[in-house]
Amino acid sequence: LPAAAVTPAPAAAPPQLAPVAEIAPPAVPQQPQGRPDAYDTGIKVRREVLGDAHVDRILAGTDAFSGDFQELVTRYAWGEVWDRPGLDRRTRSCVTLTALVAGGHLEDLAFHTRAALRNGLTPDEIKEVLLQAAVYCGIPAANSAFRVAQQVVREETTPQE
Known part of the structure; x- marks a missing residue:
């Protein structure tokens, strides 16, 4: 028979597949025994x-x-x-202040400056952190950070009358 006279068989419809699984609601995470x-x-x-x-x-x-x-x-x-347990809170505050300067997150810098004082950093230590950040994060970022931190340090260390 000539090739044009051969009619291809109709394609079979693909079989219907059942869903593999239902999406379950999220499980409530369980804490391991003894861990808060x-x-x-x-x-x-x-x-x-x-x-x-x-x-x-x-x-x-x-x-x-x-x-x-x-x-x-x-x-x-x-x-x-x-x-x-790897870092104490004073060190975590130093890292946090530096990261906030680098990211330009001045609102968070204000309350983390208060936290740094609460965690035992002195105003001079906070100043040193900001000077270090100036070298690695840039003078404009540190300039803004110094303004924020200076205001917080004044508020937190000035005796109330």
Whole structure:
């Protein structure tokens, strides 16, 4: 037979596949035996470092939109990282101040300057951290950071009348 006279067989429809699995709701993470919940640890550390007034103000502003983020920050930053044994809180404050200068996060720099004082850094040590940051993060960033930190140090170290 000539090639044009051969009619191809109709293609078979692909078989219908059943779903492999249903998407399950997220599981509630279980803490290993003997290990405290990271949120409980985080809220304790967050309050010790930043102070009750600051934490209360932040949490009071939490709503359905921002609540998951505040829980993430409390669990991860404060309950996991700030609570690790590898660095003391003074050193963590030095690292944090430097990172905030580098990122230009001046609002956070203000409350972390207060935290650094609470963690035992002196105003002179904070000044040294900012001078070091000036070399590696840039003079303009450090200039802005010095203005913020200077105001916080004045507020925190000037005796009330």
